[in-house]
Amino acid sequence: MKHIVTVQDAVTAFADFMEPTSAELDAIELESPVILAEVDLLDAQIKAMDRPANEVDARRIRRALNRVLAARRDLVNRTATTSLPGGAA
Template sequence: MKHIGALQMVVTADLSDREPTAAELDAIEAEMPLIEAERELLDAQIATLDRTPSELDARRLRRARRRVLAARRTLANRDEAIAPEVA
């Protein structure tokens, strides 16, 4: 005799089916400047894949790298201000 319980689907929700929490959305919102800066850098890098970078391309890459570094610094400083290390 087969046990019917083994053939039934799980009724509880899967973790991948849930919506993001408010805290997760806030974390994404806080990281958005970094995400946008990294996307700009990636766009600049993709634009130079099939050709030798011109002076304008080189400036665009430098500017994008500086924006990524500035966004990372700002995010790191914000995180440090929220949760300082205990020495």
């Protein structure tokens, strides 16, 4: 007979090591405007797939794409002027 046992000890044994560090959380927070803009773009593209192409959907996608590009530009400009700890030079 085979015994069924839980693996909770093995799963929770590494819980402390699996948490994101504060540096990783800061990076996510810094990139969150880009992530949100990309989600909006994906939503607009998904909405446009359900029906025939029209001008309203094209305008919605174009505006969402412009928001993604602006968020990426802002992120690059913000990180270009900031020196990150542990970096060279």
